[in-house]
Amino acid sequence: MTILVRCVAWLAAVALLIITTAGPAAADEHGNTPRLYDTMDTFVRDRMSNAGSPGAAYAIVDRDGIRHSGTFGSDGDGGAVSSETPFLWGSVAKPVTATLVMAMVSAGELRLDAPLTTYLPSFRTRDVERSAMITVRQLLDHTSGLPTSTRHTDRTAPHRRPADVVPELERESLVGAPGVTYRYSSTNYLLLAAVVEAVTGRPFPEVLRDRVLGPLDMRDAVTTAEQARATVPHGHRYVFGRPVPMATPFDPAGVGYGYLGGSVADLAAFARMNLGGGVEVVGPAQRAAMVAGDVPTGPDRSYGLGWRRWAIPGTDTPMVWHGGAVPGFWAQIILLPEHAVVLLANSYGPLHEPKLLNIGFGLAELSLGRQPPESPSTYTYPVVLGAMLAMVVILLGLIVHGVRLLIGRRPATPSRVRTGAVLAGWVLVLGGVLYGFGRILPTRSGVELYQLGLWAPDVAALVFATLIAAGVLLVLRVVIGLRALRR
Template identity: 55%
Template sequence: MNILLRRAGWLVPVLALLLLSGATARSEPTSGDDLHARMDDFARTRMSQVELPGLAYAVVEKSGTVHTGTFGHDGDGGDITAATPFLWGSVAKPVTATLVTAMAAAGELRLDAPVTAYLPSFRLRDATRSARITLRHLLEQTSGLATTTRYTDRTDPDRRPGDVLPELATAELVSEPGTTHHYSSTNYLLLSAVVEAVTGRPFARVLAERVLDPLGMRTAVTSAVDAERVPRGHRFVFGRAVPFATGYDPAGVGYGYLGGAVGAAAAFARAALGGGGISADQRTAMFDPAARTGPDSYYGLGWRRWTLDGADTPMIWHGGSSPGFFAQVILLPERERAVVLLTNVSSPVHETQLLDTGFGLAQLVSGAAATPRAPDRAYALMLGVLVALLAVLITASGLTARALTRPVRRDGRWRLALATAVWLTVVPALLYGLALALPERMGVRLGQLALWVPDIAWLVYGVLGTATLLLVLRLAVVARAVGGWRQNRTAIGTDE
């Protein structure tokens, strides 16, 4: 899940090497059960610890929702209530998997058929291998497509899922289809395109008619028009949650831009738990572990299968982030209960703390103690290194600019050559690392950094701009010095 942070873990030591060269809480009425009171207390505590502006959660049984808690405020200043809509991020994936597996059960498509059977123009750079990718591979995230947001999180109002196909023609596979799990929203973008190709209708409309409406999720957010009623979410800026307007990808309903209030998410959890609307065979097919993602963790068809820490009980779950929002749906089959969590802040560098909020609620439901992990210090360290690096570059740029105003020294050639060689090595490496390697490593484009980590993005942009300025200034110093030395040599020759 914590893709950006895990993939950027190398940034701190690399930058270090280059340098060497409060929300108010309210709860909906509860049943009076001590468990729900303790869950409310835990939610309030986590809001303070993690700086969550707003939060809504629900405890669900097969018969329906048994408790709802709402706390804090939205990005527009209003109170969070049971009717407040959120975006759900990748919680959309198990909802999409529910639709696709239902269509397979109805004989409308085959999970083991190649994607090209439904999308004939689908091909990657290696057309032979991409022709072996099946719908099942997309569902279980074993297609071999890389973990990247390169093809997602667009805001073109006319964008459709199938518009990604021409872009994928140059994409490389990172593993053989069907062999290794690589989490990628592109898989579910393609599934949305398959649904549209099979039905001849917009994905969101098919999803609403076949899944959302029958399960009682009629208030779900499935379009840019619906998203206009979603209050602003938040992103962390130097540790504080700041409201940001969130764009909407109309092609992304199937992978990350589905949304709704806590009641809609709870209705889906109830159906997935076995409360009706999703057949037992379909649930078994989705929950069965298909791809190993860790020592004791698996990915099925749109669902993760783990063991809940501290409770020693199976946990079927999925979490998700969209810019400004975070969500979790956690099923506890042996307890016949589920927990739904919606928050209006997101950040890949805070994802462990966000996840542990939902896991802690699930631990309490299971009769265990909530045991959230300690905050990861990499975020603060990364910010510190970037700030220090920016300060060094600004200072070096100022000193270099000052050198342009001084007379050229005839005896400073070797010192100038050495300094220039150092800067011409360090600065291009820095530019490459931050502008190309870092975004590629994190699976995003450089321009997408601000969607997820605006503070880090702004510092990166500042470092890139200042490093470019320094490079230009160093070259100007060299050009000026060479010109001065030539003039001096000419003058000496004339005197002789």
Template identity: 40%
Template structure:
């Protein structure tokens, strides 16, 4: 921690201690809280500036709702961000989905050990033998055996004609399981897409409809985004992605069937309302129970793998622990969708929570962008903030390396075009021409090979959605590389023909 920050924090703690000795307990506590809030505000603004985040909104939440909130910056339309500005929450949707699923369990309409195939007869992940053993419990806990690499096969579809959750599940049929259900943990949004399909099968209606009636409405999350129509009604602005080091408001896609795994959203008060619901152990603002105490306990209990008993670090929709003190008892989740990121930390020992949402995200900048939430949660829990944001070296190397490759390929292709139209002044060595051409062909094929690998791992649409600048640079490099290969081959053929025609008169003179 820098010296200035240490001094500032020491002074704040000294002031709080003095007040606690001089003032009655309630007044001392009230006086100490603004000190923490000021430190939170300063830290978050510092991180926001360091990452270039265009807009951010956060709140400290008690069981009764927000006790401190701030909003800064601009949204994707250029409007001032306020507590009423909608954001997408990414995988923070997962504890919300788990809450909806548990309400069905409480009503007896669904059981945790129900087989998925009993509700989705066409479910064939890993073949019939494996699929027949996957339960709702496995989906909630990410122990179904679906590998993380399968995520992009079924998520982030921004086309209006995208398939509903149950039909998307067919893309998992040929995926090899990591192991028998319950024996391996792998975090993947595919599990929660399948939960949406199960909910739709049980309720005979859209997942978003049941989510509103069972969770969002009772919790007071009246402005929440859960489908395409609500996204339009709330005027959801585009999120920002980093393009060559600068945030750009280009992320305006929405998966209308993706609310269960990552496309739920809303304003600051909506996210705070869900945090307050959890701090009240599942009680709605009117005192009625949305979640039973047993459901809350199950959701916050770390799963264990068979047969080793190894902990997974995950409950039902919640990450459980896994962080260094003073966050080692936290119940939490982070999330990201293209252009947006969010974080929710429950601090049960303090009976408070932190919610934070940003209109910036990029997979290659994930650690740097999410650092603001982890640091703020540490401060709120009584710990020290990290000294500085994580390095962006991975993004820098990837984007500038890919861009440099694209520029190199363009310049080389231009040079090859010049060689093609240039008339040789003397004959050239065919062996040397072939060797040189072979080297250029191999070099020109490198960008296309890299692009093919990226598209094969993620799919072309997913690569474009999650890595827009890298994908553009890779496409330019691949196109220029293909042009380079074609030009070099053509140049070699022309050079050989010209060399032969140049040598022909010489041979005639020799024979004459």
């Protein structure tokens, strides 16, 4: 019993840790000084190094175009990052998709408050009545009630289309009533792409190019798997602290929610339009509606139609933004009242996201003549990996101890009550480990367990090692306990 108590303490402490962790230059009124830009370049270079990212590009944009840009490091194929290097943008695709949807609303092709079934008649979930209430607006602002899970996204079947998700969702349950609670879900934007295809009768990437990307001269935009293979250099994911090149799998149905890409110049062109400069894909009223942020997501934070709306810390200055990732890449776009910041990086890991976010937010602060925030802790990632490794070592040690008990000389048998209590303790503890790592951890991270290796292969390896070791130990302890009870 003493061994069990000690193990419970160790395992509980380690599991709790893992699951819960899951001065600028003065500028003129436009922030337009070489000294400020030098400061920004140095800031990005230092913070990218701190995040372990091999390459990055950023730009400061106003209504007239790119005010300043910087490129750093190398791409995953060994070439230097340039202003024309394409990256994948992850969820920064969402405001681009929202722009297309709003353009179609302006043209009378879609209605924001029309039920989704108006355009996708076969759409339903297990909650048939409630799912019939979901509207286009609720897909845009993530209040549809669909779950966060990635089980319907990040797939690579070559002929997959957005509408393929519709029959899959018949087996899904809503996690909230439509229009009531914000719950971020890429499935919302997968469905929006299906709506666009249903209304236009054309593939979503083609419509996006004709109505948004083309008019904005986003000439290096990536919208197909073929383009991605031909033009996008390898991204990087982190493996025990080192960025390792990877060929990012491309979801051909996912352009609307995350598998859109392009160069820093392309993203800058999109930012410029949203500031009111250049070609007007959607009008001022539509842009204002998109960034109004009508759905609360936290203190002084909200979500609009494809955009997050926060405030610069300590001020009333609005900051409309979106970040995004696919395996191997990170992107961020931040709209401020007079200018915008866009950032692209060719690495990503869930435990590195706070550092990557910090770079974009820091650039926004610098562009306003403020001090950037401190870089997040560098210890979270190694501490989590260390804790998970400790968990595996503990479980392996307990397996060795159990095997010795099983094949060694049998000690005096304790009372049946005590034996049963010890067995129940092992079942509860190890069952908790299996449930925590197999269910709670994926749920909290928003990634299905089988997809974890795409995003964080080192974490995935340790999670699966933990699950296997815990399963083996559970079987071993049950055999030992039952043998003792039979005596």
